[in-house]
Amino acid sequence: MKMYGFFRSGTSHRTRIVMNLKKINFEFVPISLVKNQHQQLDFKKINPQSFVPVVEVNDRILTQSPAIIEWLEDTYPEPRLLPQEAIQAAKVRAIAALVGCDIHPINNKRILDYLRNVLKLSDDQVLQWCQHWIEEGFTALEQLLQQDTERGAFCVGHQPSIADAYVIPQVDSAKRFNVNLSQYPIIQSIYDACMALPEFQAAAPNNQPDAA
Ligand SMILES: N[C@@H](CCC(=O)N[C@@H](CS)C(=O)NCC(=O)O)C(=O)O
Known part of the structure; x- marks a missing residue:
């Protein structure tokens, strides 16, 4: 593969x-x-x-x-990275969609290139754009996670799932865009739990062969 x-x-x-x-x-x-x-x-x-x-x-x-x-x-x-129980699986898919449909695409390279090169936004304005959409998404995600009484150390339940695979890269992106993560203690704690695992460490951007 x-x-x-x-x-x-x-x-x-x-x-x-x-x-x-x-x-x-x-x-x-x-x-x-x-x-x-x-x-x-x-x-x-x-x-x-x-x-x-x-x-x-x-x-x-x-x-x-x-x-x-x-x-x-x-x-x-x-x-299994998608829980067997349908409600838990729906939670995983909802978090994946929150990040994958509602945060990540708005801050994609081609969007930022368009803001800079066609609409002539300054670097500060582009940064503000990225921070705004990440903060809006993370505020909702933090609340969803807080409301979930069945949650353990990860996004859903007690083990890593596809939801964590979506959230962790978005946290790394938030760090690159200088988002203040102390506003999101639960997201931060999930990040820490995931980053304690070797599979997440090995997948980190800076550990890839093409990292600058
Ligand atoms: N919906 C696609 C989006 C893929 C995507 O956005 N990839 C980004 C990198 S994270 C990319 O190739 N961007 C190129 C660009 O925006 O020009 C997926 O989930 O695979």
Whole structure:
């Protein structure tokens, strides 16, 4: 199995976490978003959307991290990263969607490039944009986590799930955008619990071969 990705890409990061938790070996193919390698013709042939991550397996191409992660969960069921109980599974999917649909895409590189290059926003304004959407999402997430009386040290229940694979990269991104994380003590405690695990440590952006 091959994964095309970028060390600082949150969607590559969430996919790496799932692969590590499931102990899947994969060959890593770095695609630099800084050098715009994702926009080059060769990569567009692999993913016409010009996004990482892409997983290649047995000459088949998989795109879109939620689809890749679901495929991993179906194909490598152990350890389960989506709880068997439907309500718990719905909580995992809701947190994944909160991050994956409502925070991450608004702060994606192409959006920030458009704000800077077409709408001519300053660096400070772009930073304000990123902080705003992360803070809005994290405020709601913190409240959801607080209301969940069945929660242990992780996002849902007592073990890591797909929800944690989405939240941890978003926390790293929040740090890069100087969001004050002390506003979110539960998110911070989940980050600490996850980062104590070797699978999460190995997936961290700075531990990737293409990290600057
Ligand atoms: N919905 C896609 C989004 C993938 C995505 O946004 N990837 C980012 C890196 S985290 C990317 O390739 N961005 C390139 C760009 O914005 O130009 C997924 O979840 O796989």
